[in-house]
Amino acid sequence: xxxxxxxxxxxxxxxxxxxxxxxxxAILWPSFFAAAVATVVFFIFVDPLVLRDMTFPxxxxxxxxxxxxxxxxxxxxxxxxxxxxxxxLRPASHFRKPQG
Amino acid sequence: MSQTAPETESIPLYIKPPKVYPRETSGRFSRxxxxxxxxxxxxxYLLPWxxxxxxxxxxxxxxxxxxxxxxxxxxPQDLFILSLLLAMAALTLFxxxxxxxxxxxxxxxxxxxxxxxxxxxxxVTEGSRNKRMKLDKGPWTRQKLARKSAKQFLWxxxxxxxxxxxxxxxxxxxxxxxRVPTFDLGGAETxxxxxxxxxxxxxxxxxxxxxxxxxxxxxxxxxxxxxxxxLVISYDVARGEPRGSRRRDADYKEMxxxxxxxxxxxxxxxxxxxxxxxxxxxxxxxxxxxxDVCDEVMDKMGxxxxxxxxxxxxxxxxxxxxxxxxxxxxxxxxxxxxxTLIGVILTGREPLIADVLRDRSALYRVIGSDLxxxxxxxxxNRSDARMLVTVDAAGLPDxxxxxxxxxxxxxxxxxxxxxxxxxVPLIVAEPGMQVMTITATDAETGRVREIETRFFIPxxxx
Numbered sequence: 001x002x003x004x005x006x007x008x009x010x011x012x013x014x015x016x017x018x019x020x021x022x023x024x025x026a027i028l029w030p031s032f033f034a035a036a037v038a039t040v041v042f043f044i045f046v047d048p049l050v051l052r053d054m055t056f057p058x059x060x061x062x063x064x065x066x067x068x069x070x071x072x073x074x075x076x077x078x079x080x081x082x083x084x085x086x087x088x089l090r091p092a093s094h095f096r097k098p099q100g
Numbered sequence: 101m102s103q104t105a106p107e108t109e110s111i112p113l114y115i116k117p118p119k120v121y122p123r124e125t126s127g128r129f130s131r132x133x134x135x136x137x138x139x140x141x142x143x144x145y146l147l148p149w150x151x152x153x154x155x156x157x158x159x160x161x162x163x164x165x166x167x168x169x170x171x172x173x174x175x176p177q178d179l180f181i182l183s184l185l186l187a188m189a190a191l192t193l194f195x196x197x198x199x200x201x202x203x204x205x206x207x208x209x210x211x212x213x214x215x216x217x218x219x220x221x222x223x224v225t226e227g228s229r230n231k232r233m234k235l236d237k238g239p240w241t242r243q244k245l246a247r248k249s250a251k252q253f254l255w256x257x258x259x260x261x262x263x264x265x266x267x268x269x270x271x272x273x274x275x276x277x278x279r280v281p282t283f284d285l286g287g288a289e290t291x292x293x294x295x296x297x298x299x300x301x302x303x304x305x306x307x308x309x310x311x312x313x314x315x316x317x318x319x320x321x322x323x324x325x326x327x328x329x330x331l332v333i334s335y336d337v338a339r340g341e342p343r344g345s346r347r348r349d350a351d352y353k354e355m356x357x358x359x360x361x362x363x364x365x366x367x368x369x370x371x372x373x374x375x376x377x378x379x380x381x382x383x384x385x386x387x388x389x390x391x392d393v394c395d396e397v398m399d400k401m402g403x404x405x406x407x408x409x410x411x412x413x414x415x416x417x418x419x420x421x422x423x424x425x426x427x428x429x430x431x432x433x434x435x436x437x438x439x440t441l442i443g444v445i446l447t448g449r450e451p452l453i454a455d456v457l458r459d460r461s462a463l464y465r466v467i468g469s470d471l472x473x474x475x476x477x478x479x480x481n482r483s484d485a486r487m488l489v490t491v492d493a494a495g496l497p498d499x500x501x502x503x504x505x506x507x508x509x510x511x512x513x514x515x516x517x518x519x520x521x522x523x524v525p526l527i528v529a530e531p532g533m534q535v536m537t538i539t540a541t542d543a544e545t546g547r548v549r550e551i552e553t554r555f556f557i558p559x560x561x562x
Contacts, residue, residue, distance in 0.1 A: 022314050029315050044179045047165065063163050064288035 014091035027086055031078035038074045043067060119236070120309055120373035122219065123229040123365075127392030129206075136207040137216050145261075148268035160270050166513055172446065173484050175513050181445060188438045193318070195431040197325040199423070200410075201332050202386035204318070211311050212385060214262075214304035215371065218255060225251040229368060255305050256297075263297030309372040312385050319382060328413040329422050333386050335366075335377040335408050336416070343377070348401055359407050365397055366390035366408060376408055451483035454540040454549045456520065463556050470523040472502060473555050477520040479540060481510035488543040493522045495536035496555060500524075507543060522555065531559045 017023070048066025052059065061069070147158050152171065159168040167174040167182070174181060196203050205212060226232045226247050235244055267289055268276055279285055285293070303311055312319055326332075340360035346352045352359075360377065367375045369389040374381050376390045394408040414421045459474035466472070481487045487510040493499045503521040510516060520538070533554045540549045 025315055030317075040179070044176045047176075062286065062288070063165070064286060067162060068288045068291065 014093045017090075017094060023086065027082040028079055031082045032075060034078040035071060035074035038078070039067065039071045042070060042074075118373070120371065121229045121232050121368075122371040122389070123368040123393070124223060125369050125389045125392045127395060129388035130392050133207055133216065133387065137213045140208060140210075140213055141217065145265050148265060148273040151274075156272055156274075158269060159272060161272075162270050164513075173482075173512075175480075175482055177480070178449075178482070181442065184438060184442050184445070188435065188442065191431060191435045191438060194325050195428070195435055197322055198327070198330060198427050198431055201326070201330050202322060202384070205312065205385035206387040209385075211303060211308075211316070212371075212387065214300055215308050217258065218304040219371075221254040221258065222251055225254060255301055259297040259301040259305075260293075262300045263293040263295070266296040267293050309383070309385075312372060313383055319385075323382075325427075327425075327427065328417075328419075329425055331410050331412060332380055333376065333384065333388060333391060333408065334380060334411050334413075334416055335360075336406070336411075337377075338416075340377065340407050359398070359403050361397065361401060363397055365393045369393045380413075449482065450547075450549065451481065451545070452487060452489070452540060452542055452547055452549050453480040453482060454478070454538070454551050456538050456551045456553045458554065459519075464558060466526065467523070469526050470502075471526050471557060472521055472523045475520040475522070475538075475553070476517055477504075477538070477540075478515065478517050479508060479510060480515040481512055483545075484512050485544060486511055487545075490541050490543060491520065492539045492541070493536055494539065496524050496534055498525050499536060499555075524555070524557070531557050 018026070048061070048063045048070070052061045052066060148156060150157050155168055157168065157170055161168065165176055167178075193204055222232065226235055235247065238244060264276070264280065265273070267273075270292075271289060276285075276289070307315075336359075339358060341358045342356065343360035343362040344352075344355075344357045345362055346355060346357060366377070367373075369392075370376070371387060371389065372383040372385060374383045376384065388410070390408050391410070395405040398405050398407055412421045455478040457476045457478070459476060462474060464471055464473055477491065479489055489508045489510060491501055491504060491508070493501050500523055501520070502523050504518050508516065508518060522536070522538075533556055535552060536555045538551045538553060540551070541547070
């Protein structure tokens with residue numbers, strides 16, 4: 001068998017986790033970027049004031065307020081997706097209790 | 101290998117990477133970097149303050165949904181031009197990466213440029229590399245407190261000024277400058293000011309090289325634009341090895357040594373904390389500090405410069421280096437094509453847009469001796485001035501517009517949908533889908549838009 005450095009074998013178990021700060025960064029930062037792009041594209045087609053009148057006309061939301069709220073909603077959605085991806089990629093061995 | 105211990109216990113939650121204390125450099129490339137920083141930061145901090153004809157020349161006015169960019173006014177529906185500009189920026193990056201490696205990282209990236217400024221402030225307040233290391237190791241004395249406070253004061257002030265300037269690209273900055281001292285800011289303005297200030301402070305003050313190593317996507321994919329003919333910063337192994345210290349007048353060749361005196365200067369200046377002599381590394385942002393410092397050392401030793409230098413993989417392996425190659429042309433042509441496209445779109449932009457859609461609920465109507473067709477007319481004013489639009493029809497005998505009856509007023513950037521009714525006398529009508537033209541004329545500028553559309557005349561209207 002050819003030696004591939006990323007191949008996991010019995011004597012070469014899962015790599016250790018990345019430091020916490022790196023994990024947080026790798027989840028928050030790409031989702032931040034994706035949310036920014038989504039916000040821009042969304043508001044090319046939608047005027048926040050029109051959206052407000054359709055949804056919460058009684059609330060006093062400015063255009064800037066609308067942009068900001070939408071950005072954070074997008075960021076919440078994209079970072080939730082990134083978080084889920086990380087969650088699925090966690091190697092089981094890191095959580096397995098030592099046997100007997 | 102002692103990998104048998106249960107991993108749950110051996111995983112540290114947070115490994116603090118060793119802090120990098122880059123030593124200051126001087127020389128050709130350092131000068132270039134400082135010039136680039138002045139130009140780029142100058143543009144950033146000054147552009148929002150420049151007004152032409154009472155209009156801030158770069159203002160992404162989100163509140164009024166219009167973008168002012170070097171004399172152009174763009175509306176949200178023009179934003180695809182901005183995305184073309186971004187695509188052009190990306191291609192430019194590809195082109196320069198293929199040509200000269202990570203020029204962007206070393207000289208132009210905001211991360212590098214702001215880090216440079218923050219490092220300069222650190223040097224002003226805490227002193228040189230050795231002094232900084234000693235200060236961090238030493239106990240909290242009054243002097244340490246004073247120096248650290250001074251640094252924090254400079255950093256925070258500069259970061260807040262940066263956040264303020266950033267907001268100034270989206271909200272008229274002169275108006276903002278009046279409102280800041282009295283804290284008369286909206287919620288969104290306040291939030292983004294502090295958010296951007298904090299991001300600057302954190303990225304340039306603390307994260308620094310870690311942004312390049314762990315956060316930057318470009319660092320990960322730039323190797324796709326690289327080939328053996330791209331300029332990289334490299335240590336000349338053949339010339340330098342075996343490395344070792346020696347006295348200046350020593351006959352090092354006799355001693356069996358190469359040109360590298362192993363002074364570690366190239367490691368001490370590196371802002372990402374790597375050793376360039378280990379070969380090309382993903383962490384290297386090509387800032388060329390190691391070239392400058394090594395040249396200095398070579399000068400002192402009386403050896404020729406360029407032990408660490410800009411070179412190509414091919415040149416290092418004694419193969420011919422070619423700068424002109426297909427990859428360069430592909431990027432260049434794509435770049436020129438895109439630039440032409442943007443130019444054509446910008447010069448051909450019509451200030452008045454008109455669309456005519458047939459009303460689908462009824463093909464025709466007979467009113468008295470007239471046959472009417474109904475449409476929906478959409479008008480958009482993409483200019484900076486108010487428009488007064490009159491609508492006419494032509495192309496059929498005695499054709500006339502029944503509705504709208506008056507001129508339509510359009511504010512800058514406004515889009516309006518109005519019902520449009522066109523009529524012909526029953527007797528002149530030739531049956532079938534007839535071609536006709538709707539004209540929209542702006543009374544203010546005299547600009548005319550013509551839209552060709554269809555008029556339906558039935559075989560037997562009654």
